[in-house]
Amino acid sequence: MANVKEYSVEEKLGSLLHLQKIESKMDEIKVLKGELPIEVSDLEDEITGLHARETRIEEEVNGINEFIEQKKQLIKDAQDLIRKYEKQSENVKNNREFEAINKEIEMQTLEMRLAEKHIKDATEEIADKARVLEGAKKNIAAKDANLKHKKGELEKIIGETEKEEGEYREMADKARQKVDPRLLASFERIRNNYRNGLAVVPIVRDACGGCFNAIPPQRQSEIRQRKKILVCENCGRILVDQDLDAQVNL
Numbered sequence: 233m234a235n236v237k238e239y240s241v242e243e244k245l246g247s248l249l250h251l252q253k254i255e256s257k258m259d260e261i262k263v264l265k266g267e268l269p270i271e272v273s274d275l276e277d278e279i280t281g282l283h284a285r286e287t288r289i290e291e292e293v294n295g296i297n298e299f300i301e302q303k304k305q306l307i308k309d310a311q312d313l314i315r316k317y318e319k320q321s322e323n324v325k326n327n328r329e330f331e332a333i334n335k336e337i338e339m340q341t342l343e344m345r346l347a348e349k350h351i352k353d354a355t356e357e358i359a360d361k362a363r364v365l366e367g368a369k370k371n372i373a374a375k376d377a378n379l380k381h382k383k384g385e386l387e388k389i390i391g392e393t394e395k396e397e398g399e400y401r402e403m404a405d406k407a408r409q410k411v412d413p414r415l416l417a418s419f420e421r422i423r424n425n426y427r428n429g430l431a432v433v434p435i436v437r438d439a440c441g442g443c444f445n446a447i448p449p450q451r452q453s454e455i456r457q458r459k460k461i462l463v464c465e466n467c468g469r470i471l472v473d474q475d476l477d478a479q480v481n482l
């Protein structure tokens with residue numbers, strides 16, 4: 233025969249209540265941290281995004297600068313050509329040749345004007361991007377400061393509670409092993425249903441300690457007998473009597 237220890241209902245309730253009290257302590261620590269962990273990770277994501285944006289703008293500016301350099305080279309080439317044509321025009325033999333050279337000069341001049349306009353537009357574009365970049369950098373600096381502040385707060389709380397939390401976690405792991413899997417599953421399910429994480433509650437002033445719904449005397453007496461696992465008819469939480477609640481301590 234397998235040597236499986238059968239727990240009485242009373243023992244089961246005691247184990248469950250013990251687990252509840254440990255979990256409640258950990259919940260308190262979680263409340264202390266509040267939204268900080270989420271806020272910190274959100275800020276980190278935002279900052280990563282802003283840095284990516286910063287890099288993208290810088291790359292765009294580099295691209296525009298390259299474009300400007302190309303246009304400057306184009307102007308230089310055109311100037312060289314114009315000088316060459318002007319020299320040629322000193323030795324023209326006829327009117328037709330003269331006109332052909334003039335046309336070339338005119339074309340190169342137009343090329344130059346166009347390149348100058350492109351440079352002017354590109355320079356304005358760079359100025360716009362510089363403004364956007366400056367805004368992004370300011371935004372990053374502000375978010376960095378905010379992140380540093382929130383991280384500091386969170387680290388302070390973690391520093392103060394880390395040891396305690398670790399101890400509770402270990403206690404909870406041990407306590408879980410004493411609760412049978414089916415009951416543990418109900419416990420977790422009920423816990424998840426309520427923001428305050430209470431799945432096992434004592435009777436308080438003739439009412440459920442979770443939802444404060446009145447519990448009839450007959451049912452209270454059944455709960456005190458600890459022969460059955462009974463739940464609140466209103467909220468579904470597992471009920472224990474006050475004496476058991478007082479006996480189970482961390």
Ligand SMILES: [Zn+2]
Pocket residue numbers: 440441442443444445464465466467468469
């Ligand atoms: Zn209830």
